[in-house]
Amino acid sequence: MQENDQEGRTAESAASKIQEAVNAAGQNDAAVITPESAVGGVVTSSVRSGTVEITKDGSDASAVLNGGEDGLPISLGLPTAEDAKDARVSADGTTIFTDPNGLVDVGVQTLNDGAVRALTVINNSEAPVEYEYQIDVEAGVVLEPAHGGAILFKGRDGSSEGAILPAWAVDANGSPVKTHYVITGRTVTQVIEHKAEGVAYPVVADPKVYYAWWQLFTWSEWRWNGDYRMNQLSIALSAWGRHDVIFNAGQFLTSGWNLLRQKHSSWIFTDSMRQQWECHVLGGLAEWGTFDLEYERPSNPNWRSRIGSVWPLSATCNW
Template sequence: MGRHGSASVPQDAARDVVLSHASGPTLAVGLPSGETADAAQTVMDGVVAFDNNDGSTTVPIVKDGASVQILTIVHDATAPERYRYELDVPVGSRLQQEASGAIVVLTAAGALVGGVAPPWAYDATGAPVPTRFEIEGTSFTQVVEHLAPETTYPVVADPFLGVAMVSSYRWETSTRILVTPTAWARAVYPGNVAGAPIAGNPGFDELRAKQTSSTYRNRLGASARNQYICHVAGAPLTSTWNPETNRADKGYLGFIASGCN
């Protein structure tokens, strides 16, 4: 297992993709058409594809930071518009859908287990295809409305699942830490001021847990936490997030108003 955790893809579509956090619970997801899909076929080194035998193909791709992108390739109009994913989550956990369309998995106590970034789908010309997630219990379905006359095949859609928030960090000075978030951390709450604390708090806890020195760990206090959460909402595309531990704490909304520092 890596510093953040790991993601593994099966050779049998009836088995789960497994995301393991380095310091948290495991999240597993079943592939669509798992009982009827063919065995894995190697596309390139480290990448396999499952022919679903229904006009679609599933291609799970392991990404950085204990995350996986499960591409669905819709080849033609014979393919279904609904692709169901069953999650194996800790007992008592629930799925919650955010305004962006993202899904977060929360324990009974409200702690973040992991989640799914907002859905997208595009046809062969790059035109967006209407898509959404629907939740039922501990499963979610991606609906891909590809049957419109203007659709040019193939269509590609993807649930992007992750469990880790921090890819790496470096102390630039004794009071300024540069944090590189995982791709999933960037994708889950961009622009969502109200929702960002759901992912930001466990992300900051993960950052603190990664510190090898108690001196630096103790510097990551309330001010740094609120700056970090602000970056989750307000700076998803910046290369690093840069909490400054010597800043007076303005509160989360105070840092939102001042650009996160």
């Protein structure tokens, strides 16, 4: 009983370090959800159309991500120590694999925007600098490096079916630690340069994986705007959606719009809403993370002429 209590305290300590690092790195835009069950050998979580199943076997840990009908099934092998303890679920919902040697603990979180975040907690300088994630994905899908240090899952038709967002790492002081990915076939290695001078331990690093188109948005819903006295479709972009707006706006212009039309009745989408969408995505003046498309705004095919001529800038897409 004492050993189990100690393992529990170690898991909670690792989860606490992870949360501190997530906050310090500005990666707290999506909340951790609590797993539905942790019975048998699997920790299971559900979020919207997706499911995540994490094996509890510390020596051969993996996470199976399934985005549903519009998703990409992925098995993600985790870089746990060979003799890592079997997983425990911490109070905040993080699945933790602790290293009995105290070098590297591994945590996995399912977030409310659908993403899965895998985190290494590097406790001292004796730990490795490279961490391999073995990725098992359906035939025809390839991993390609993308702008900003991200990795895209590309389908046979060349479209992006998922993404691993750019790597990040911070030390115990919240200072960034240099890190990047290396792709070798279907293995993604995160290189974390934690042995540099001045790094304070523990160091926490993560890949964040999106595996379904619906994860471009955290949510989308119709609302009544009392100021404008009209209905609007409000959309919160996920971290993947924001990354695409910055680095892949041309594709996001189509993929995001198609996703909205799939989720909501397509007949309600007006010419003006499409123009507002283009303005937010391409005009460079989008509210950071949230778009509002008002249903009853008149059509304005010349909306581009408003860029730089309307004040405040936030009003550019509201004509």
